[in-house]
Amino acid sequence: MSTKIGLVHATMNSVQPILHAFHTHHPSVDLINVMDEGLIYELNETNTITQSMIRRLMDITGKAEDAGADAILLTCSSFSPYVPEITHLFGVPALSSDESMLDKAVEIGGKIGVIATVAKAGPTTTNLLYKTAEEKGKTIDVNTVVIPEAFQALQKANQAKHDELIHTEIDKLSKDSDALILAQYSMARSLDSYERGSTPILTGPEVSANAIVKLAEKG
Incomplete structure (x- = not known):
């Protein structure tokens, strides 16, 4: 059975670069993409990360786990400081983008x-x-x-x-x-x-x- 990696995105702009990296270096891995692009629009407008945004990030991370991911990569660096706060809530390992x-x-x-x-x-x-x-x-x-x-x-x-x-x-x-x-x-x-x-x-x-x-x- 092939490895499944969940990719959690806050913008379409992060999708192509990470897909290219996997296709180049790990072509046999199955990828599960989930996204809430509203997060990056709200962040650019307010320059603030709210509890509501963190909950939304948790929700889409959970969707990646529910879809069968063996590990999850969150691809938006703006949310990296909050990744340690939510990873313990999931049953698979997770990494911040950077x-x-x-x-x-x-x-x-x-x-x-x-x-x-x-x-x-x-x-x-x-x-x-x-x-x-x-x-x-x-x-x-x-x-x-x-x-x-x-x-x-x-x-x-x-x-x-x-x-x-x-x-x-x-x-x-x-x-x-x-x-x-x-x-x-x-x-x-x-x-x-x-x-x-x-x-x-x-x-x-x-x-x-x-x-x-x-x-x-x-x-």
Whole structure:
């Protein structure tokens, strides 16, 4: 019987990058997608995560478990701080979108540049990086840039503008960073048209896909 992974989304923009990661690295895994896209619209309008939003996140996570998922990956980084609060309510393991990526960034250490396109995702990723570093006894320095215009462009299907805005910030931050993080799954596709330099650029989809499959197989 093949492994089943539940993917919990708050935006359509995260779907293609994570599906691509699974199809490339774990093609035999069955994927169960559930979504409440209203979450990201409400978050962008209010820049606040409410108890009602957390309950909705729990509801769709439960649907993934009910559908037979062996493990669940929540793909929206803005909700990552709340994942530990709800995972104990489910009978299968669950990971936030960026947990494995943050671990990898802290291992590299030094100066870490964070690029986000959703206002809440920038400080969320930054705070989680510092928390992860503290837990591992590491010292890091984080420089965070948020470019909401890029997310707006993607919502209007203007992929080229989205990618161009991200590339510009990568070029700037690379000059003084030991590693870069693209905070959201929706940003990963921008690297398809970018010629990378020597600075590592970490994205969530590939790292998270590997981690959640490993977790599912451990049971």
